[in-house]
Structures are given as C-alpha cells and as structure tokens.
Amino acid sequence: MKKRHFLTTAAAAALATPALATPARRGTGGPGLLTITGAIGRGNRGPRTALDQMLVKQQIAFDKAHVFDAPALHRLPVVTIRPTLEYDAQPHSLRGPLLTDVLQAAGVQAQEASLLLRAIDGYTVPLSLAQARRQRFIVATHLDGQPLALGGLGPLWAVFDADRDPATAAKQLPERFAACPWGLYHIEVQAG
Numbered sequence: 281m282k283k284r285h286f287l288t289t290a291a292a293a294a295l296a297t298p299a300l301a302t303p304a305r306r307g308t309g310g311p312g313l314l315t316i317t318g319a320i321g322r323g324n325r326g327p328r329t330a331l332d333q334m335l336v337k338q339q340i341a342f343d344k345a346h347v348f349d350a351p352a353l354h355r356l357p358v359v360t361i362r363p364t365l366e367y368d369a370q371p372h373s374l375r376g377p378l379l380t381d382v383l384q385a386a387g388v389q390a391q392e393a394s395l396l397l398r399a400i401d402g403y404t405v406p407l408s409l410a411q412a413r414r415q416r417f418i419v420a421t422h423l424d425g426q427p428l429a430l431g432g433l434g435p436l437w438a439v440f441d442a443d444r445d446p447a448t449a450a451k452q453l454p455e456r457f458a459a460c461p462w463g464l465y466h467i468e469v470q471a472g
Contacts (some may be wrong), residue, residue: 286378310349313435314382314419317342321387331343338402340466346386348462350421359418361441368454373424374439378416380409388469396468399461407459415440421466433462
C-alpha cells in the first residue's frame with residue numbers, strides 16, 4: 281500500500297534527522313500540546329514534517345517552532361479567572377498561564393505583534409498582542425479544577441474573563457467568546 285510506504289519512509293526520515301525529532305524524543309517529557317511559530321526565539325523543534333498531519337491539512341508550514349507539552353505549560357505561573365460561560369450561562373473557574381507568559385517562554389521579543397490562534401477544528405482567530413495583554417488572555421488547562429478534555433473545550437483554551445471587560449460584558453453571552461478558540465493547538469506570531 282502506497283500510504284503505508286510513505287508513512288514508513290517519513291517516520292524513518294524523522295527518526296534519522298535530529299532537527300526533525302519530535303519534542304518528546306528531545307526530552308521535553310510529553311507529547312506536544314501547543315506549537316508556536318513565526319517571530320519566536322530559537323525554538324525547540326525543526327520544520328513541519330509529513331507526520332504533523334493537522335498542520336499539513338491546515339497548510340501551516342514553518343522552519344522552526346516552540347512546542348509546549350503539559351509539564352512545560354504547568355511550570356509557568358498560573359492565573360485563575362471566573363467568567364460566565366456561554367455553554368451553560370454559569371460562572372466557572374478556569375486556570376492556566378497568561379498567554380503573554382507562554383509567548384515570552386517561546387522567545388517572543390516583539391512588544392507589538394499580531395497573533396493567529398488556531399483550534400484543532402481549523403477555527404482561526406486574529407488577536408493583537410496588545411489585546412491579549414489588555415484582556416489578560418490565559419491558555420486555560422483546567423476547568424473547575426479538572427484538566428480540559430479533548431472533545432470538550434480542551435486540552436487548551438485561549439480565553440479571558442469576559443465578565444471583567446466592559447466592552448465584552450455588554451455583548452450577549454453567545455457573542456462574548458468569539459475571540460477564544462477552544463481546542464487551541466497552534467499560535468502564529470507575526471512581528472509588527
């Protein structure tokens with residue numbers, strides 16, 4: 281079968297080329313959850329490979345990236361917010377690192393930048409670094425004390441406390457979280 285031959289060849293190439301090794305093989309401790317590309321520091325992985333199927337399907341290419349696994353995200357300072365969520369109109373506790381802290385850990389130096397936040401379903405949100413800073417976006421890893429689940433709102437959710445932002449709080453509840461992709465897995469940083 282040609283597909284099996286292709287995957288076997290791609291896997292062998294990835295294992296033989298250190299620059300293409302996945303973060304788990306380079307000692308980060310777990311599978312990558314969030315990939316940040318664009319105007320970053322050195323990065324901790326090389327270019328996209330054929331085995332990065334979600335990135336391939338969404339036509340995301342890069343020469344270097346910084347990948348975070350769960351332990352790397354959990355090492356960053358944690359913030360807790362308590363917004364009213366559109367799904368059940370109830371306040372919930374969300375916690376995780378500030379998005380700006382995640383970007384800084386990836387080596388983002390720009391004071392002003394444009395971000396593209398991508399969810400696993402392809403939903404893409406443009407966001408300025410200034411907006412992320414002003415609204416105190418977090419990369420939520422937990423909801424009400426439990427890890428966010430894949431198939432729910434996780435495993436990562438770029439979100440802010442919409443109840444505390446006057447312009448957003450004035451909107452109808454279903455409209456407040458349009459800039460908050462759940463299932464976040466990729467951020468592209470464009471220096472600006």
